[in-house]
């Protein structure tokens with residue numbers, strides 16, 4: 152029997168995924184809502200993370216995903232210097248078929264019931280207009296549409312931040328942050344990939360790109376005729392590139408791609424680029440500098456986090472510019488401590504959660 156059997160259950164989670172503060176199962180039979188909200192940590196503030204609307208094969212798969220993703224958000228928010236913890240939610244269903252006003256509003260009520268311990272936003276399968284609907288039931292939502300005072304499409308600062316992280320890696324590897332004259336391979340020409348290409352071309356880089364979707368390829372062909380189109384990701388990875396920017400789905404760095412990769416740097420927008428633990432070591436052994444995914448792609452969460460107190464694009468952009476400094480700091484720390492950059496990033500994020508989170512032991516009046 153699954154856990155979606157009663158209206159609202161809560162479970163303290165301390166299983167093999169480890170250390171989550173709170174996992175909430177939500178169900179509304181009438182609208183077909185089945186959601187799981189996972190809060191990994193509130194050490195730095197309310198947990199922030201998007202809502203993934205996805206047709207999981209099973210409840211176990213949905214749970215595994217939300218536990219993983221919420222932990223990732225805690226690290227991403229910590230490294231981005233935000234006063235926010237990490238959480239995430241999944242709605243188990245087909246967004247094309249199951250997404251209705253009632254379902255989204257029901258979901259909003261469950262978010263509200265957590266009293267501000269969790270802020271939701273967009274993720275795969277949810278968009279700013281969906282957050283506008285969720286916001287009719289809860290205050291704890293961000294990533295709304297511009298018409299509703301929101302920050303709109305977060306891929307704008309995600310791509311900008313990836314560009315900053317790539318510049319920092321270039322500086323670390325080659326002594327200069329410019330990408331002029333370098334050949335960058337962009338895999339995935341969706342929202343993030345398209346914006347990234349524009350930054351790269353402005354910096355006089357050469358761009359080679361690929362996507363499985365012919366409409367995305369066609370858009371880039373029309374908009375940026377100077378971009379060289381490559382047949383597929385395997386061809387792109389094996390071609391002569393200086394930087395590889397995975398901007399499609401997770402697992403781009405794996406046992407097949409890393410051995411044939413010609414690039415000296417990997418810096419891209421995709422989440423969860425390392426297919427399994429140990430890939431960061433494979434990259435290091437081949438002398439490839441990996442700018443950790445959650446560090447360089449944190450511009451999107453910086454953009455939506457800014458909306459919580461009233462969105463200001465310039466302020467958010469300034470904060471996303473700092474991804475350059477953070478990436479540099481992580482690459483230097485990795486070199487100094489003799490560990491892969493992914494390990495150095497985790498250490499830095501954990502240190503901030505522990506050091507700043509601990510300050511709550513200094514009791515304030517408002518704690519009573």
Ligand SMILES: NC(=O)c1ccc[n+]([C@@H]2O[C@H](COP(=O)([O-])OP(=O)(O)OC[C@H]3O[C@@H](n4cnc5c(N)ncnc54)[C@H](O)[C@@H]3O)[C@@H](O)[C@H]2O)c1
Nearest residue numbers: 305306309339340341342343362363364399420421422451
């Ligand atoms: N949008 C954001 O603000 C944001 C923030 C942080 C991280 N990310 C991550 O960045 C990645 C891209 O996000 P997005 O918003 O651009 O998504 P998107 O859906 O707009 O674009 C993804 C693109 O990748 C293409 N693609 C899928 N599989 C492919 C493959 N095997 N080879 C080549 N192309 C392939 C798709 O056709 C699509 O064009 C995702 O991993 C996402 O989780 C996005």
